[in-house]
Amino acid sequence: MKWLLAGMLLLMGACAQLPTIEPMEANRIPAIEMDCRSHFPQGRWQLVHTIRARFYGGRQATFTGVVVLSTHNESIHCVLMTVEGMVLFEAVDDRHSITVKRAFGPFENPDFAQGVMADIRFLFFMPEGGLITAGAINDGTRTCRYQGQGRTIVDLMEPSGGGWAMHQYDAHGKLLRRAVADAVNSQGIASRMGIDAGSGRHAYHLSMDLVESVKLP
Numbered sequence: 001m002k003w004l005l006a007g008m009l010l011l012m013g014a015c016a017q018l019p020t021i022e023p024m025e026a027n028r029i030p031a032i033e034m035d036c037r038s039h040f041p042q043g044r045w046q047l048v049h050t051i052r053a054r055f056y057g058g059r060q061a062t063f064t065g066v067v068v069l070s071t072h073n074e075s076i077h078c079v080l081m082t083v084e085g086m087v088l089f090e091a092v093d094d095r096h097s098i099t100v101k102r103a104f105g106p107f108e109n110p111d112f113a114q115g116v117m118a119d120i121r122f123l124f125f126m127p128e129g130g131l132i133t134a135g136a137i138n139d140g141t142r143t144c145r146y147q148g149q150g151r152t153i154v155d156l157m158e159p160s161g162g163g164w165a166m167h168q169y170d171a172h173g174k175l176l177r178r179a180v181a182d183a184v185n186s187q188g189i190a191s192r193m194g195i196d197a198g199s200g201r202h203a204y205h206l207s208m209d210l211v212e213s214v215k216l217p
Contacts, residue, residue, distance in 0.1 A: 017173045018153060021143055023135040032134040036144035036156050039164055040126045041188040044070040044216040047124075049193075049208040051080075056201045063088070065208070068216070069124055076120050080107070093117045119195060119206070122168055122177050127154045152176065164190075189213050 024032060051063045064085075068077040073095065080089040089107040091100045098113050106112065129147025137143050137157070146154045151171040158164050164184070168177040177197040181190035193208045 018145075018169055019137045019143075019155065021133055021135040021137055021145055021155075023133055029134045032142060033131050033144060035142075035158075036131075036134070037126065038188055039156060039184050040071075041069075041124060042071050044068070044072065045189075046212075046214040046216055047189070047210065048212040049210055050083075052207040054205045056198075056203050064211075067120060067124075069120065071125065074125065076117055078116055078120060080116075089113075089116070091116065093120075115197070119177070119197060121149075122154070122166065123179060123193060123195065127152075187213070187215070 023029075045068070047067045047069070049065045049067075051065045053061045053063065055061075062083055064081045064083060066079040066081070069075065075095060076093040078089070078091055078093075079087060081087050087102055088104050089100075089112070090102040091098055091113050093099075098117055100110075100113050103113070127146035127148040129149070132145045132147055132153070134144045135142075137155075140160065142158045144156045146156070148154045148168060153169045153171075153173075155167045155169075156164065157166070163180065163182050165181070166177075166179045167175060170176055177195060179193060179195045181193040184190045189210065191210045193210075195206045195208070196203070197206075198204050
């Protein structure tokens with residue numbers, strides 16, 4: 001709970017400049033870029049997670065999340081269910097628009113669909129604008145900096161302690177989302193992930209445990 005609250009405070013107050021990246025030698029950048037690329041699954045996948053959510057004020061909930069994603073056409077089909085299997089939310093994002101097929105209660109808010117799809121793209125899709133630079137931040141952590149959607153900046157980092165992390169910033173350097181995860185397997189999928197997003201009364205934390213990953217044709 002303490003690091004959840006710390007994450008919320010960080011997101012509410014983060015308006016600093018982007019961390020400085022000391023560039024690597026040019027001949028090392030392709031290898032680093034390839035390593036960063038390996039953190040994102042490629043192709044078409046069905047991923048099932050147990051999701052534990054914590055919201056502002058201490059509210060908590062547990063869901064089952066099923067996502068079918070394709071890096072070929074950048075599409076997402078997302079379903080959120082109760083642990084008993086009742087569908088609470090279902091939506092499709094074809095990269096051009098989001099279609100909500102089913103939503104109950106608080107999940108009916110259009111902002112919820114936008115936020116869910118943004119979280120999924122942040123976690124599983126390589127930022128669309130491409131690599132800006134690769135190097136190390138001041139503590140020596142290897143970092144790939146990408147241009148994201150809508151003038152956002154995404155830093156993908158490999159801390160020396162293992163696993164990986166990502167931070168997403170707006171055009172003014174404000175932290176929008178951050179994620180931490182276990183090391184990915186050979187297919188770019190981590191067994192555990194956590195994400196902090198939102199700010200103030202809209203801040204939330206998601207802990208995601210992988211139940212199943214299936215490569216689809």
